[in-house]
Amino acid sequence: MALRKLTWVELKLFTRDPLSLVFTLALPFFFLVVLNGVFGNEPEIDPVEDVWRGVGPADYYVPAYLGLVMAAVGVLSMPVRLATYRESGVLRRFRASAMPLWAVLGSQIVIALLTSVVGAVSITIASALIYDTGFPTDVALLVPAFFLAALSFAALGVVLGSVLPTARSAQGAGIMLFFVMFLLSGSGPPRDVLSDGMRTVGNALPLTHVVTLLQDPWLGFGWATSASLVVAGILVGSVALSIRFFRWE
Amino acid sequence: MENALIVDGLRKRYGHTTAVDGVSFEVAPGEIFGILGENGSGKTTTVECVQALRRADSGSVRVFGVDPQADRARLRSIVGSQLQESELPDRLRVWEALDLFSAISPASADWRELLADWGLADKRDTAFASLSGGQRQRLLVALALVNRPRLVFLDEMTTGLDPSARRVAWDLIDEIRARGTTVVLVTHFMDEAERLCDRLAVFQRGRIIAEGTPPGLVDAHAGEAAVFFTTDLADLSWLADAQGVERIERTGSHVSVRGTGPLLAYTAAALVAHGIAPTDLRSERRSLEDAFLALTTAEAEVAT
Numbered sequence: 001m002a003l004r005k006l007t008w009v010e011l012k013l014f015t016r017d018p019l020s021l022v023f024t025l026a027l028p029f030f031f032l033v034v035l036n037g038v039f040g041n042e043p044e045i046d047p048v049e050d051v052w053r054g055v056g057p058a059d060y061y062v063p064a065y066l067g068l069v070m071a072a073v074g075v076l077s078m079p080v081r082l083a084t085y086r087e088s089g090v091l092r093r094f095r096a097s098a099m100p101l102w103a104v105l106g107s108q109i110v111i112a113l114l115t116s117v118v119g120a121v122s123i124t125i126a127s128a129l130i131y132d133t134g135f136p137t138d139v140a141l142l143v144p145a146f147f148l149a150a151l152s153f154a155a156l157g158v159v160l161g162s163v164l165p166t167a168r169s170a171q172g173a174g175i176m177l178f179f180v181m182f183l184l185s186g187s188g189p190p191r192d193v194l195s196d197g198m199r200t201v202g203n204a205l206p207l208t209h210v211v212t213l214l215q216d217p218w219l220g221f222g223w224a225t226s227a228s229l230v231v232a233g234i235l236v237g238s239v240a241l242s243i244r245f246f247r248w249e
Numbered sequence: 250m251e252n253a254l255i256v257d258g259l260r261k262r263y264g265h266t267t268a269v270d271g272v273s274f275e276v277a278p279g280e281i282f283g284i285l286g287e288n289g290s291g292k293t294t295t296v297e298c299v300q301a302l303r304r305a306d307s308g309s310v311r312v313f314g315v316d317p318q319a320d321r322a323r324l325r326s327i328v329g330s331q332l333q334e335s336e337l338p339d340r341l342r343v344w345e346a347l348d349l350f351s352a353i354s355p356a357s358a359d360w361r362e363l364l365a366d367w368g369l370a371d372k373r374d375t376a377f378a379s380l381s382g383g384q385r386q387r388l389l390v391a392l393a394l395v396n397r398p399r400l401v402f403l404d405e406m407t408t409g410l411d412p413s414a415r416r417v418a419w420d421l422i423d424e425i426r427a428r429g430t431t432v433v434l435v436t437h438f439m440d441e442a443e444r445l446c447d448r449l450a451v452f453q454r455g456r457i458i459a460e461g462t463p464p465g466l467v468d469a470h471a472g473e474a475a476v477f478f479t480t481d482l483a484d485l486s487w488l489a490d491a492q493g494v495e496r497i498e499r500t501g502s503h504v505s506v507r508g509t510g511p512l513l514a515y516t517a518a519a520l521v522a523h524g525i526a527p528t529d530l531r532s533e534r535r536s537l538e539d540a541f542l543a544l545t546t547a548e549a550e551v552a553t
């Protein structure tokens with residue numbers, strides 16, 4: 001009851017917040033338009049020259065952008081919301097009114113998953129209509145990959161929202177993380193054109209593994225085992241850290 | 250009857266600061282109990298420890314017999330709380346807040362009634378961020394009452410309100426009590442404590458330095474009472490024998506009488522008994538503020 005009501009309220013608040021809508025849904029879409037405009041969707045025939053994993057650039061990007069939406073939710077929208085709630089005493093208010101912690105965090109996670117799904121569906125359809133990109137090759141593998149990745153970023157959002165003390169710090173850290181991930185995780189420039197140093201940094205970023213985890217089943221390369229293990233590790237680690245570090249005030 | 254609240258030997262330190270240093274008091278059901286003290290005197294820490302929102306280092310608390318730390322769920326069902334420095338999400342609308350918080354508590358009041366009672370009916374669809382200070386406070390108090398609490402904590406609920414909004418808030422607090430809810434009112438405003446509280450505890454540096462009814466505290470600590478009148482009568486020596494009178498000063502026809510207790514009544518009785526009824530007989534009104542200043546400066550001197 002508490003979870004359902006709070007989730008419904010949070011959903012309404014989310015749609016009333018232009019900033020979170022812009023960052024989580026509009027920005028990835030904007031990147032898609034720009035990058036597809038630059039690179040088109042012609043696959044590179046020469047395998048030595050190819051940086052797009054053997055498919056057209058636009059087809060390469062669609063699954064990457066699904067990951068980008070999750071990243072925006074996990075490092076930007078959720079931490080900022082939780083930190084704002086803590087800073088302005090909303091969490092204290094909830095606690096004093098016996099709002100269960102699982103309802104507070106659960107509603108945020110449901111919103112994160114919903115946003116990821118809405119972002120994914122709209123990007124897939126828009127890209128198919130505008131750039132004639134394809135639909136996922138292996139849906140049966142994509143669905144679990146998708147929810148693993150989305151859940152993992154949502155859990156990361158709870159950790160960041162627990163650790164970052166103020167809305168300002170959450171905003172600063174979130175924007176930085178988001179753009180570093182966008183540039184180094186294969187969701188901006190393809191990973192093959194990055195320098196070795198950049199790729200090393202990229203390997204430490206969750207989005208890199210999420211992009212692989214989503215791209216592989218999408219493009220028909222099967223299940224990305226090592227990426228899935230890393231992403232699952234991030235999920236488990238985040239849950240442990242949130243239990244350890246969550247503060248109501 | 251069972252006490253609404255018993256606090257015994259409550260202590261809380263933050264690092265090297267002792268915020269609450271052995272506080273004990275009791276609140277009877279149905280009363281408005283005030284916690285009065287300057288900023289930083291440990292009021293908020295005390296009431297938040299009592300509500301198990303912070304953990305005290307030592308001491309025991311019972312809220313209608315319930316140990317808050319041991320049984321938080323039961324505690325939450327019998328107390329309501331308007332926290333200091335606590336807001337709601339900016340874009341949350343008034344009705345949504347009431348609806349949400351009443352959904353959490355099983356025995357919740359009808360929030361539509363609360364909306365009307367607290368004069369928020371025409372603000373039903375207004376976002377929290379767009380409410381005035383007074384409207385926000387009213388909403389937060391309404392939320393504190395949504396679970397039909399037996400005891401409600403109001404922490405600085407009138408801070409930041411303009412004078413007329415404060416008056417309105419005071420009437421609302423009277424109203425809460427009239428409906429049978431016990432109130433613990435935290436404030437640093439003397440006039441507010443004097444106007445509303447049945448009894449109050451004066452806090453200084455984490456301790457209770459005095460406790461009693463507002464008139465009782467005024468009487469015990471606000472210093473001498475003074476009564477003034479004018480008379481042409483030359484000999485007033487008999488007045489010195491009247492109850493409570495300690496000193497009589499006179500300049501021409503202007504007389505001032507100093508003493509203790511209900512000095513005005515005693516003086517008036519003595520005057521009338523001697524056949525004089527001055528039309529300008531009046532007493533200097535001593536307020537809780539005088540008592541508070543006397544108390545806190547005396548304690549500060551002891552401490553240094």
Ligand SMILES: Nc1ncnc2c1ncn2[C@@H]1O[C@H](COP(=O)(O)OP(=O)(O)O)[C@@H](O)[C@H]1O
Nearest residue numbers: 263266268286287288289290291292293294295
């Ligand atoms: N969370 C905290 N951490 C450290 N010090 C605190 C904290 N809360 C209160 N204090 C300190 O404890 C003392 C009492 O504060 P508080 O209970 O808020 O007083 P009041 O409500 O009477 O203004 C102050 O010196 C304050 O700085």
Ligand SMILES: [Mg+2]
Nearest residue numbers: 292293333405
């Ligand atoms: Mg306070």
